[in-house]
Amino acid sequence: MKKVRQKIKPYFVSFLSVIFVILCITADGISTNPSFQKPKGVIVLDPGHGGNDTGAQSSDGILEKAVTLNIARLIADKLNEDYKVVLTRTDDYWLDIPKRTALANYLQADLFISLHTGGSFLHSVGGTSIFYYEKSPESALQEQTPTLDSLTGEDAPFMSWNHIQDRYLTSSKKLAEHMQAQIIKITQDPDSNIKSAPLSVLQGADMPAILIELGYLTNPNEGKALGNPEFLSLLAEAISKGIGSFLSKKGQ
Numbered sequence: 001m002k003k004v005r006q007k008i009k010p011y012f013v014s015f016l017s018v019i020f021v022i023l024c025i026t027a028d029g030i031s032t033n034p035s036f037q038k039p040k041g042v043i044v045l046d047p048g049h050g051g052n053d054t055g056a057q058s059s060d061g062i063l064e065k066a067v068t069l070n071i072a073r074l075i076a077d078k079l080n081e082d083y084k085v086v087l088t089r090t091d092d093y094w095l096d097i098p099k100r101t102a103l104a105n106y107l108q109a110d111l112f113i114s115l116h117t118g119g120s121f122l123h124s125v126g127g128t129s130i131f132y133y134e135k136s137p138e139s140a141l142q143e144q145t146p147t148l149d150s151l152t153g154e155d156a157p158f159m160s161w162n163h164i165q166d167r168y169l170t171s172s173k174k175l176a177e178h179m180q181a182q183i184i185k186i187t188q189d190p191d192s193n194i195k196s197a198p199l200s201v202l203q204g205a206d207m208p209a210i211l212i213e214l215g216y217l218t219n220p221n222e223g224k225a226l227g228n229p230e231f232l233s234l235l236a237e238a239i240s241k242g243i244g245s246f247l248s249k250k251g252q
């Protein structure tokens with residue numbers, strides 16, 4: 001019996017250590033409730049595209065899905081001390097659009113930032129753009145007209161969740177302004193602009209949310225810059241400062 005116990009003991013100890021490791025991982029992971037929030041807040045970064053969806057491509061073969069993941073990792077590194085930063089995708093795989101905002105909502109994130117680059121058939125097109133969500137005039141009009149679906153009641157919760165970002169129009173716009181002020185310092189881009197659009201990746205976010213188009217991969221100069229780790233690091237620094245600046249002035 002003693003011999004059996006001695007044999008079992010090491011297995012039992014290693015079983016316990018496995019459980020301990022799992023507990024440690026989940027304590028800081030996304031599968032637990034959001035009680036792990038750091039005092040300064042939770043930021044969800046969404047590297048656009050992934051997997052078979054490569055996004056735009058530069059003439060040197062640099063892919064949008066790689067640029068967005070690279071910069072998201074750099075931003076996370078810069079903010080990790082003060083904030084809990086979570087990436088919607090951490091590697092090269094596709095993730096459904098609704099799942100991206102669903103993660104941010106689950107974590108009760110303070111901010112949701114989707115990262116993209118531009119792409120155009122015209123090589124001369126370039127510049128950074130920052131988008132916040134605003135529904136199209138047509139969809140606003142449609143919502144004002146009662147339909148059979150909207151009268152059944154069953155669809156009502158879905159409708160309100162679908163347009164939850166409407167509530168954050170002012171704060172998302174403010175976040176875009178903070179972000180642009182920092183990004184311009186790095187890009188010196190006079191054509192950098194803030195736009196509103198009915199973007200599906202933002203519409204379900206239950207917090208201030210923006211989409212940053214970091215520049216055009218198809219523009220020769222910008223494509224080169226976005227493939228340069230030093231430039232990406234500067235851009236990541238600017239985005240981190242934009243986040244810090246917005247959150248520090250929140251509620252003022």
Ligand SMILES: [Zn+2]
Pocket residue numbers: 048049055056064116117
């Ligand atoms: Zn994109």
